[in-house]
Amino acid sequence: MEWEDLESLRFELDGEIIQLENGQAVVSYGGASEDRYTLQNRVAQGDLNGDGYDDVVAHIVLSTACTGTFHLVVGVIDNGKGGEAQAPVSVGDRIVMDRIEVRDRTVEVVLFDREPDEPFTVISRRQMLEIDFAGPEPAVAVIDSQPLESLTPPGPDLPEIDIRFDPGAIGAIVAGSIEFRQRQTYTVYISAGQWFSAELDAPLGVWLDVRLEDHVVASGTERFQHVQAELPATGPWKVTVVSAHAGAAEYKMAIEALPPGSEYPPATTPTESPDDVELPDHSLAPTTDGTAPVVYFTFDDGPHPVYTTQVLDVLAKYNARATFFVVGSLAEVLPRTIQRIVDEGHTLANHTWNHENLAGLPREAFDDTVGRTQAILGSRATNCLRPPYGSLDAFTREWASEHGLEVQTWDFTPGDWLQPPAVEIAQGLLDHARNGAIFLLHDGGGPRAQTVLGLDMALQELSSRGFRFEPLCT
Numbered sequence: 001m002e003w004e005d006l007e008s009l010r011f012e013l014d015g016e017i018i019q020l021e022n023g024q025a026v027v028s029y030g031g032a033s034e035d036r037y038t039l040q041n042r043v044a045q046g047d048l049n050g051d052g053y054d055d056v057v058a059h060i061v062l063s064t065a066c067t068g069t070f071h072l073v074v075g076v077i078d079n080g081k082g083g084e085a086q087a088p089v090s091v092g093d094r095i096v097m098d099r100i101e102v103r104d105r106t107v108e109v110v111l112f113d114r115e116p117d118e119p120f121t122v123i124s125r126r127q128m129l130e131i132d133f134a135g136p137e138p139a140v141a142v143i144d145s146q147p148l149e150s151l152t153p154p155g156p157d158l159p160e161i162d163i164r165f166d167p168g169a170i171g172a173i174v175a176g177s178i179e180f181r182q183r184q185t186y187t188v189y190i191s192a193g194q195w196f197s198a199e200l201d202a203p204l205g206v207w208l209d210v211r212l213e214d215h216v217v218a219s220g221t222e223r224f225q226h227v228q229a230e231l232p233a234t235g236p237w238k239v240t241v242v243s244a245h246a247g248a249a250e251y252k253m254a255i256e257a258l259p260p261g262s263e264y265p266p267a268t269t270p271t272e273s274p275d276d277v278e279l280p281d282h283s284l285a286p287t288t289d290g291t292a293p294v295v296y297f298t299f300d301d302g303p304h305p306v307y308t309t310q311v312l313d314v315l316a317k318y319n320a321r322a323t324f325f326v327v328g329s330l331a332e333v334l335p336r337t338i339q340r341i342v343d344e345g346h347t348l349a350n351h352t353w354n355h356e357n358l359a360g361l362p363r364e365a366f367d368d369t370v371g372r373t374q375a376i377l378g379s380r381a382t383n384c385l386r387p388p389y390g391s392l393d394a395f396t397r398e399w400a401s402e403h404g405l406e407v408q409t410w411d412f413t414p415g416d417w418l419q420p421p422a423v424e425i426a427q428g429l430l431d432h433a434r435n436g437a438i439f440l441l442h443d444g445g446g447p448r449a450q451t452v453l454g455l456d457m458a459l460q461e462l463s464s465r466g467f468r469f470e471p472l473c474t
């Protein structure tokens with residue numbers, strides 16, 4: 001029996017013949033209702049009936065529109081002339097499969113399950129089943145069932161991590177991987193009265209715990225993935241990611257701590273007023289058709305929990321529309337910021353998944369980083385790709401076009417990522433403003449307070465000169 005044979009497995013379930021093709025079968029009941037069978041990439045092998053031939057045990061997930069997801073275990077007996085599927089055994093709905101093994105002619109299945117009154121997502125016990133496929137009907141027995149509390153954790157808690165925000169920043173994003181029953185604690189120094197927010201992007205079963213000694217803002221048992229509060233005490237707050245998710249889980253977490261008295265989301269609070277800055281007089285750039293001249297502001301490397309919000313506030317103040325070339329992995333953890341960008345009339349474009357340098361990247365990696373970013377933006381994605389570092393090779397444009405994307409560069413950037421004074425950023429923009437100019441600024445990738453303020457100054461002056469500010473990309 002080969003894997004290919006399993007991909008075209010045929011078996012009978014409740015009197016119905018199910019025929020897999022490429023590991024899948026769809027049984028349609030007309031309209032929207034359908035059952036989908038998917039062969040999982042995990043099989044066990046061994047002699048189930050003692051005839052000397054190795055048999056196979058397949059794991060198939062059955063997704064139904066109405067009743068949920070069921071896990072089927074199918075013994076495929078090989079008698080030397082090919083495999084014959086036995087009647088499938090349903091080992092539960094909404095379980096997490098841990099492992100399937102063949103031992104002494106029986107199949108041992110270990111899975112994580114819920115108590116009957118638990119919500120879907122919380123795994124509360126581990127069960128071990130024994131299935132005997134030798135008889136005319138498979139026989140199932142539960143040979144062990146333990147509540148999770150009685151199981152030892154896989155190892156000690158992960159070492160604590162101190163979070164220090166970049167100078168000028170009031171937020172940070174962290175990422176990690178956590179095993180079942182592990183805890184990862186982050187220490188963040190926060191003053192009493194600061195407005196705190198932690199947002200976790202993780203599978204269900206991974207929760208937040210936020211506390212400072214006996215000040216408990218959120219307990220890990222309360223199953224929060226998003227915590228917002230004005231913190232009642234000063235000190236090293238412990239923000240802990242706890243996992244009740246079976247198996248390893250990847251997570252990302254955005255943390256913010258705003259000054260006391262802040263509103264949420266944070267309002268723009270420039271440290272200098274744009275009115276105090278003297279800018280030289282420039283005459284209005286003429287347009288050939290007599291309409292108001294347009295410049296295109298573009299922002300790379302976001303979204304960021306603080307600076308993107310501030311940039312959006314400034315753009316709104318001048319009724320300006322812009323284009324945000326976002327990093328897909330950040331867009332994934334800040335869905336509300338992404339939606340706000342779209343809701344306020346700006347466009348979203350692709351700046352790769354993890355800010356990869358596209359020059360020299362193999363085709364598969366290119367497709368992955370660009371395709372994943374388009375996918376996370378969904379129908380809000382536009383047709384533009386901006387390669388990080390402006391770095392292209394001979395294939396970049398061709399491969400981009402196969403994703404329906406055009407490479408979009410820029411005419412001028414004031415080098416705001418080097419954090420020059422805001423007035424220099426504004427001056428550079430004003431010096432290069434002409435009809436059709438594309439400007440590059442950054443709303444992420446580092447402290448961007450100067451960018452926010454420089455943008456405010458430049459927009460004020462450009463508005464008074466009659467410029468319009470439009471988005472690129474469609």
Ligand SMILES: [Zn+2]
Pocket residue numbers: 300301351355388389
């Ligand atoms: Zn970039």
